[in-house]
Amino acid sequence: MRIDVVSIFPEYLEPLNISLVGKARARGQLDVHVHDLRGWTHDVHRTVDDSPYGGGPGMVMKPEPWGEALDAVLGQGPEGEVPTLVVPTPSGRPFTQELAQELAGRPWLAFTPARYEGIDRRVIEEAATRMPVVEASIGDYVLAGGEVAVLVMVEAIARLLPGVLGNAESHRDDSFAPGAMADLLEGPVYTKPAEWRGRTVPDILLSGNHGRIARWRREQAFARTLANRADLVARWRHADFDKKDREA
Numbered sequence: 255m256r257i258d259v260v261s262i263f264p265e266y267l268e269p270l271n272i273s274l275v276g277k278a279r280a281r282g283q284l285d286v287h288v289h290d291l292r293g294w295t296h297d298v299h300r301t302v303d304d305s306p307y308g309g310g311p312g313m314v315m316k317p318e319p320w321g322e323a324l325d326a327v328l329g330q331g332p333e334g335e336v337p338t339l340v341v342p343t344p345s346g347r348p349f350t351q352e353l354a355q356e357l358a359g360r361p362w363l364a365f366t367p368a369r370y371e372g373i374d375r376r377v378i379e380e381a382a383t384r385m386p387v388v389e390a391s392i393g394d395y396v397l398a399g400g401e402v403a404v405l406v407m408v409e410a411i412a413r414l415l416p417g418v419l420g421n422a423e424s425h426r427d428d429s430f431a432p433g434a435m436a437d438l439l440e441g442p443v444y445t446k447p448a449e450w451r452g453r454t455v456p457d458i459l460l461s462g463n464h465g466r467i468a469r470w471r472r473e474q475a476f477a478r479t480l481a482n483r484a485d486l487v488a489r490w491r492h493a494d495f496d497k498k499d500r501e502a
C-alpha cells in the first residue's frame with residue numbers, strides 16, 4: 255500500500271517512522287510519503303490560508319496549494335491509478351473498524367489533514383471528479399487539525415494489512431472486528447508476577463483450560479462492554495452470545 259499525506263506540519267507525521275507503521279515501512283509493506291503543503295505556494299510568505307467568504311471566525315485553507323499538491327501526488331503514483339482521498343474532518347463519517355477494514359483493501363490512500371477552519375470546499379468537490387473521496391471523523395470532539403486523525407487512521411489501517419501484525423498479535427480478537435468478539439470491548443489482561451501488591455491473577459487464567467478461559471474472557475468483555483458501551487450491547491441478543499460462543 256502507498257500512503258501520501260499532505261500537511262503544513264509534516265513534522266507532525268514523524269510518528270509514522272516508528273513502531274508498527276515504521277517497521278511496516280522498513281519491511282516494504284507500506285510506502286509512505288509525507289509532503290509539505292507550503293511546497294505548492296508561490297508567494298514570499300508561503301500563504302496557505304485566507305479569510306472566509308461570508309465572514310465568520312478563523313481562516314480557511316486556500317484551494318490553489320491543495321489543488322497543485324493533489325496534482326503532484328497523483329503524478330507521483332502508479333501510472334493510470336488514483337488514490338482514495340481521505341479527508342479528516344469533524345463532519346465526516348465515523349472512522350470505525352469497518353471503515354479501517356475497507357480502506358485497508360485499497361492500494362493507495364492520500365490523506366489531506368487540514369488546519370484553521372478547514373479546506374475550501376471546492377478542493378474536495380474537484381478531487382471527487384477524479385478519485386474516490388472519504389471524509390471521516392475519528393470521534394465526537396473537535397481537534398485543532400487533522401494530523402492526529404491521520405496518525406490514528408494510518409495505524410488502524412496498517413495493522414490490518416497482511417503480515418504487518420505477527421501471528422502473536424493477530425487482530426482476530428479485535429474489538430469491532432467480525433467474528434466472536436465483534437462489538438465487544440477488550441476484557442482485562444494479566445501477566446507475571448502472579449501476585450503484585452497483594453493482588454492475584456484470576457485462577458481461571460492459571461487453569462490451562464483454554465475453552466473455559468476463552469468463555470471467561472468473553473464474559474469479561476461482555477461485562478466491560480455493558481458497563482462502558484451499552485450502545486454496542488443493544489446490537490446483541492442473548493442468543494447471539496451463545497452463538498458467538500459456539501463460533502469461537
Ligand SMILES: CN1CCC[C@H](Cn2ccc3ccc(-c4n[nH]c(N)c4C#N)cc32)C1
Nearest residue numbers: 342343368391392393395396397399400403
Ligand atoms: C472550530 N473548527 C471547527 C472545524 C474544524 C476546525 C479544526 N480542524 C481543522 C481541520 C480539521 C480536521 C479534523 C478535525 C477533527 N476534529 N475532531 C475530529 N474527530 C476531527 C477529525 N478527523 C478538526 C480540524 C476547528
